Amino acid sequence: MTVTDAPLPPRKIAWQLGQVQALVVETGGVKSIILKPMNWSGHWPGQHVDIRLTADDGYRAERSYSIASPPEDKLLTITVEQVKDGEVSSYLLDELRVGDALEFRGPIGGYFVWHQRLGGPLCLIAGGTGITPLMAMLRHREKSLDRIPASLIYSARSLPDIVYREELERMARRGNDLRLVYALTREQPRDWVGHRGRIDEALLANNGFPREQNPMFYVCGPTGFVEGVSGMLVRLGYDPASIKTERFGPSGG
Amino acid sequence: MNENEPPVSRGFKSRRDSSAKTRLPPGQYLTTDFPVLSAGPTPDIRVADWKLGLQLSGSLLGVWTWEEFEALPQTTIKTDIHCVTKWTKLDTVWQGVTFDDLLEAAGLREAPEGFVMAHCDGGYTTNIPIADLIAGKAMIATRYAGLPIAPSHGGPARLVVPHLYFWKSAKWLRRLRFMSKDEPGFWESRGYHNHGDPWREQRYDGD
Numbered sequence: 339m340t341v342t343d344a345p346l347p348p349r350k351i352a353w354q355l356g357q358v359q360a361l362v363v364e365t366g367g368v369k370s371i372i373l374k375p376m377n378w379s380g381h382w383p384g385q386h387v388d389i390r391l392t393a394d395d396g397y398r399a400e401r402s403y404s405i406a407s408p409p410e411d412k413l414l415t416i417t418v419e420q421v422k423d424g425e426v427s428s429y430l431l432d433e434l435r436v437g438d439a440l441e442f443r444g445p446i447g448g449y450f451v452w453h454q455r456l457g458g459p460l461c462l463i464a465g466g467t468g469i470t471p472l473m474a475m476l477r478h479r480e481k482s483l484d485r486i487p488a489s490l491i492y493s494a495r496s497l498p499d500i501v502y503r504e505e506l507e508r509m510a511r512r513g514n515d516l517r518l519v520y521a522l523t524r525e526q527p528r529d530w531v532g533h534r535g536r537i538d539e540a541l542l543a544n545n546g547f548p549r550e551q552n553p554m555f556y557v558c559g560p561t562g563f564v565e566g567v568s569g570m571l572v573r574l575g576y577d578p579a580s581i582k583t584e585r586f587g588p589s590g591g
Numbered sequence: 592m593n594e595n596e597p598p599v600s601r602g603f604k605s606r607r608d609s610s611a612k613t614r615l616p617p618g619q620y621l622t623t624d625f626p627v628l629s630a631g632p633t634p635d636i637r638v639a640d641w642k643l644g645l646q647l648s649g650s651l652l653g654v655w656t657w658e659e660f661e662a663l664p665q666t667t668i669k670t671d672i673h674c675v676t677k678w679t680k681l682d683t684v685w686q687g688v689t690f691d692d693l694l695e696a697a698g699l700r701e702a703p704e705g706f707v708m709a710h711c712d713g714g715y716t717t718n719i720p721i722a723d724l725i726a727g728k729a730m731i732a733t734r735y736a737g738l739p740i741a742p743s744h745g746g747p748a749r750l751v752v753p754h755l756y757f758w759k760s761a762k763w764l765r766r767l768r769f770m771s772k773d774e775p776g777f778w779e780s781r782g783y784h785n786h787g788d789p790w791r792e793q794r795y796d797g798d
């Protein structure tokens with residue numbers, strides 16, 4: 339693993355209250371929460387925040403959520419998926435309202451990050467809501483004047499399960515060297531000409547840039563997905579140090 | 592923000608459970624499965640090529656092949672583990688060689704003072720005070736729940752320091768290096784706490 343030139347976070351990552359500005363339904367069981375922080379010194383795409391909920395008897399629950407918004411935005415967006423029996427995700431999806439205060443702190447994490455100065459080519463590989471930190475990278479890339487070559491290989495159960503689909507397709511249509519590839523694992527539209535089933539080595543080889551270009555890989559999704567994809571990339575001959583991974587545990591909530 | 596007066600999250604219902612409470616550090620939740628967290632791909636390590644080194648300054652105090660390491664005194668522990676990403680798993684069972692037994696195998700009567708840097712396949716490092724490794728507090732584990740540790744969980748051999756956040760329990764361990772002066776490891780130089788005591792919720796720098 340190599341050292342990135344991401345800056346160190348501030349010495350003390352203090353808890354603060356953010357005001358919920360908007361709630362956006364992304365897909366069934368997935369919402370984005372748009373927060374107005376009290377103090378925000380900026381973040382790198384790929385970093386996350388911790389959210390803390392407190393009940394009236396003092397009981398607390400904390401979880402981490404990736405930031406979906408680029409550093410250029412004043413408001414922070416996190417995208418939350420319903421986890422079965424998840425006390426925090428259930429609250430965020432079913433109970434939280436616009437105008438509520440949400441306690442959080444961040445940004446956290448200095449390794450799974452990308453910013454324009456790191457250049458490309460950039461190969462992002464998402465499984466399900468693992469798209470969230472990668473979306474912050476793509477949104478940040480969109481703000482850049484450089485046309486950094488990038489590809490997103492996004493595995494989801496079905497087309498309606500693709501989070502940020504409209505925005506992704508708009509980005510890809512802009513023709514600024516972004517290749518968008520979906521792998522639909524369970525259900526495909528009748529006229530689907532794209533990839534069916536899980537991501538495989540051929541799909542990665544065809545969309546992951548040649549080895550000579552030294553692409554940078556960011557792989558995010560459930561544990562099994564990340565283990566599978568990163569193993570395939572290593573077998574395809576890519577340098578393990580060029581593959582950064584973030585795993586969403588199967589449990590959580 | 593005043594830490595003594597947590598702002599109540601409107602409509603958030605308590606799930607306080609007094610039975611597990613004493614075993615759950617602040618901000619943690621219980622999980623029954625075993626999530627995997629690593630910064631990169633899982634390396635493919637063959638035990639035939641595996642060696643563990645114990646290093647002091649420029650010299651090696653000991654090197655063990657897999658067979659030699661397996662012949663060292665074995666200890667089994669049952670312990671709770673706490674990941675900085677908030678999950679806690681109770682009653683995990685690990686088998687391996689305690690740090691104390693490793694020192695003895697290297698012919699050391701007493702541990703040197705200071706710190707240890709754990710070095711791993713893939714370049715991962717983490718720093719731990721020696722005081723947190725001795726007196727039965729840590730082991731180099733080779734079995735989990737009676738079976739060889741799966742590669743994604745750090746096999747063939749990983750450090751287990753259960754009283755600290757689990758990023759200190761380095762996967763794919765290859766070398767332990769004594770240091771008289773503390774140095775930050777991989778996560779410790781990327782905003783994570785230098786010590787990482789879950790009971791004091793030392794997750795990030797400055798906690």
